[in-house]
Amino acid sequence: MGAQLGDKPAQTPTPTLEMVAALSGVSRATVSRVVNGSLTVTPDIVEAVNRAIAELNYVPNRAARMLASRRTQAIALIVPESSAKVFADPFFAQLVQGVALHLADTEYTLTMLIESETNSEKTRRYLLGGNVDGALVVSHHTGDHSYARLSGSLPIVYGGRPLLPDDGETLYIDVDNSGGAMAATEHLIGLGRTRIATIAGPVDMPPGVDRLLGWRRAMEERGLDDSLVEQGDFTLASGAEAMRRLLERDPRIDAVFAANDQMAAGAYQAIAEAGRRVPDDVAVVGFDDNYFAETATPQLTTVHQPSVEMGAAMAALLVQVIEGKPYEPHSVLQTTLVRRASA
Amino acid sequence: MGAQLGDKPAQTPTPTLEMVAALSGVSRATVSRVVNGSLTVTPDIVEAVNRAIAELNYVPNRAARMLASRRTQAIALIVPESSAKVFADPFFAQLVQGVALHLADTEYTLTMLIESETNSEKTRRYLLGGNVDGALVVSHHTGDHSYARLSGSLPIVYGGRPLLPDDGETLYIDVDNSGGAMAATEHLIGLGRTRIATIAGPVDMPPGVDRLLGWRRAMEERGLDDSLVEQGDFTLASGAEAMRRLLERDPRIDAVFAANDQMAAGAYQAIAEAGRRVPDDVAVVGFDDNYFAETATPQLTTVHQPSVEMGAAMAALLVQVIEGKPYEPHSVLQTTLVRRASA
DNA sequence: ATGAAAGCGCTAACAG
């Protein structure tokens, strides 16, 4: 087992731009132009240079490029540690996937930064140190846009709207939380349910607020009682407890809209404990459309949240801003109701 | 809604090392020494320099540093696109989390690269272009270590053992798949079950092979029949089908070990279809310990795989290698049986 | 359209 540090094999000297210039018989400046796709280079020369590049297997040195051009071609993805723990949250995984996939087709590179209390200064320095051209902040449920202070010096795109009404220039991509919640509730109403409760998320998180709003709006529109609200914190356990309280308040509840799938899963438990069945006695609709929804028994009807698309949209917006192209400071992605067996 | 590209506010000139030198009355070299924690600097000077740094809010420029020192302080995390799609796989998310968390405490930065067919050359160039000091490859189930060609020029640590017996110098962190499978099977045996089947994974994936091996070993040790094997491909659907075949071959099966939780979930379905119950009629044990296990009904007894730790171990090993410290080329992380309701 | 020259901000011998 016990090998020690490998003897680095003699490294072929990394080809430099200078070597390419020599081989193709032009100046370094010209090679640089070719590499950067300048249009003012004679086709013949372009070809000659490209041949030399291929022959030498030349790869431009990113650091040198960054240093000389003062552009980094890199984007930071900041994940608050609290969220990192919830990294298990499929939402993140998918969002990151969307970001990464989008960026894979560009010249940008993705640097992941986990920010914790102990290294927040490090993160800040990193961002300010000219290491990236912009940053993406995924805060998921918490609408904390405290990086705002940096946004003067660096473009930042957030996932999810800010908690506080913003100045209109904060960049973010959000999903239509209230619209999704309304659709979910209307679906329940359409099923003929009338005593519809909701397990809401925390009021200090935009999705919590917006989803509750959507439910309420739908209920009001039909003139239904919108008082059956209990709060959870987006965890399964909190969903179960909220559902128990709900059932205690009104045992005749015939439907419930949970602000996320985990809480809906918790609701399942509470409903079962109460000796009632989903969906016959209580119809359930969740929000997110993640594993919980697909693997629950019965499978959960829920509001699909386009997380991959959200990641892609965030990345796209940031690149847009970085490159000085016109952009919309924020947009809202549509959600769709996915019908399964629970409602 | 329609704002246009923000007018960049007048940027305070980024402080340079030179400015710090001027302010503190020493040479740039000395400032550099202080910044890099050289021990050969007079305390008084160190303090003076640090004061100047604080005052100017100086942050070293990473690009310049990389260029001059030829070290990048960056690590690439390569995710094959096929896996990226399965990014939804909690295993990945957790592994990435482990990597990121470990790196957060070091001076290294994490760059995520999604490799697809269309950009594999780009990835290769990136790695070879001196952009990172090393790379982490997560291939999960497929033991594909095809980046081996690069490992001459760049240290690479894999997650999971290679499919083919390696030269002994491939760097990887694996989990004890066979040991976990054995433990799972022994648990089933301990429950008094005797007709124990297994839903194996593909034979071209190390975890598939190793988990089957573990099951077989446990069965042989007790002199039990080890012929009840059906293969799946780690998906839920394949698990359901395998279980149906198994039940058809021998309806009296009283336990099954599935090579992962998703397939175990599939087995649940097939068992229910056959009018049998878990765990009364058929005890089930899975492998992975992810959402599927926790949210299944009844909750799944399974083998816990330390994915976060695996990510951290991979990162730690790579850093070790990069920094020229002694290291073990590969290690195997322990798995633990998590008892729940299915067995 | 191309080349020459001057750095980008930092580190790393090498002196002293």
Place this chain on the structure above:
DNA sequence: CTGTTAGCGCTTTCAT
């Protein structure tokens, strides 16, 4: 222990 001196590899005016 500290300062001097060269670059690291590339981009970018400015001439030509």
